[in-house]
Amino acid sequence: MDQRAFRRTMRTLESRYPTDRWTVGMSVFEVLVSTILSQSTTVVNERRGLQDLRCRVGALTPERLADQPVEKIARAIWHAGLARQKAPRIRATAAAIRDRWGGHIERILALPTERARAELTALPGVGPKTADVVLAMAGRHPTFPVDTHIARIAHRWELTRHKDYESIRAALERWTPPDKRTTWHLAIIAHGRALCKARRPRCLECPVRRDCDWFRRTPSQRGRPRSRPRHAPTKG
Numbered sequence: 001m002d003q004r005a006f007r008r009t010m011r012t013l014e015s016r017y018p019t020d021r022w023t024v025g026m027s028v029f030e031v032l033v034s035t036i037l038s039q040s041t042t043v044v045n046e047r048r049g050l051q052d053l054r055c056r057v058g059a060l061t062p063e064r065l066a067d068q069p070v071e072k073i074a075r076a077i078w079h080a081g082l083a084r085q086k087a088p089r090i091r092a093t094a095a096a097i098r099d100r101w102g103g104h105i106e107r108i109l110a111l112p113t114e115r116a117r118a119e120l121t122a123l124p125g126v127g128p129k130t131a132d133v134v135l136a137m138a139g140r141h142p143t144f145p146v147d148t149h150i151a152r153i154a155h156r157w158e159l160t161r162h163k164d165y166e167s168i169r170a171a172l173e174r175w176t177p178p179d180k181r182t183t184w185h186l187a188i189i190a191h192g193r194a195l196c197k198a199r200r201p202r203c204l205e206c207p208v209r210r211d212c213d214w215f216r217r218t219p220s221q222r223g224r225p226r227s228r229p230r231h232a233p234t235k236g
Contacts, residue, residue, distance in 0.1 A: 001157045005211040006175050009157070010184050012208050017190035019183055023137045028105050029097070030060050031138040035130045036090055037080040049080025062103045065094035089125025096123050109139035116141065128165050136185065142178035144169055144185055149192025156196065156214035 001009070023031050030050070037053075038046040056076035057064060065073065074087035101107050108119045113135065120131035135141035146154075146168045154160055160171035176184055195202045209215040 001159065001211055001213055003175060006157065006159065009208040009211050010176070010180070010187065013187040013191050014180075014183060016207060017187050017194070019186055020190065021137075021186075026138075027060070028109060028134070028138040029062055029094075032093070032105065032126070032130070032134050033060060033065075033090055035133045036086055036093070036125060037077060039082070039086070039130075041081040045079050045081060049077040049083075052076045052079060062094040062097040062105070065091060066098045086125075092124035093126060109135065109141070113141045113143065117143070128169070132169065136182045140182070142173075142181050144172040144176060144181045146172065147189060148198075149189045149196070150185065152198060153188055153192055153196050156212060158213040 026034065033053070034046060034050050037049045041049075053073065053076040054060060056072065057068060068091065070087045070091055073090055074083040077083050077086060077090075080086065097103060097105050108116050110116075111119065116135060116139065117128075117131050120126050120134060121128060129145055129147065132143040132145035135143045136145055146165055150172070151163070151165075151168055154168050154172060155163075159175060160168055162168065162171070173181065191208075195206050203209050203212075203215050203218070206212070206215070
C-alpha cells in the first residue's frame with residue numbers, strides 16, 4: 001500500500017467507525033490505570049476491573065492507591081485478569097507518581113512528547129505502549145499507540161516489515177499526519193475488532209479491501225463464512 005492508498009483507506013475507516021473516546025470523564029491517572037489493566041484482556045473485563053477498583057478504593061488517585069495493600073488491589077481487579085501481576089505494578093506506579101511528581105501525573109504530560117514518554121516509561125510497569133496510550137488519549141500528544149490489532153493490520157497493509165513495537169509505531173507516525181494519529185489509531189482498532197480479525201477476517205465485507213496488500217495476495221474465499229456440514233450439531 002502506498003501513502004496515497006493509505007490515506008484514502010484511513011479516510012474511509014474514519015467515516016465508517018465513530019471515534020470511541022473511551023477516556024471521556026476519566027482523570028489522567030485513571031487512563032494510566034485503565035491502560036495497565038487492559039494488558040492481555042478484553043475491553044469488557046478491563047472496564048469491569050476499573051469499576052470494581054473504584055468501588056473498593058474510592059476515588060483513584062496516586063496517593064490513595066499507593067497506600068492500599070497489594071492484595072486488596074488484586075482482589076478488586078481480578079476481572080481484568082493477571083491480577084497478581086498487575087496489582088503490584090499499579091501500586092508501584094502510583095507510589096512513584098506520588099513521590100517523584102507530587103501525585104500530579106499531569107506534570108509529565110506537560111513536558112515535550114519525547115521527554116514525557118521517557119518519564120512515563122521510567123515508571124514501574126509502564127512500557128512504550130502504555131506510555132503512548134496515555135500521551136495520545138489523555139495528553140493529546142501526537143503519538144500512535146500500537147496494539148495487536150494495529151500491528152496485524154500494519155503488516156497486512158505492508159506499511160512495515162518489522163515486528164517490534166518501536167518500528168511499527170515509527171512507520172505509522174511517518175504515514176500519518178500528527179493531527180490524525182489518535183483518530184486513526186482508534187479507527188484501525190475498531191476495524192480490527194469488526195472485520196480485519198486475526199482469524200477468519202471478513203474480507204468480503206471490508207470497505208478497503210481493494211487497497212489491502214494482504215487481500216490481493218490471499219484468495220478472497222478466505223473471507224467467506226465457512227459452510228456448516230449438513231448434519232453438524234448446532235449450538236444454542
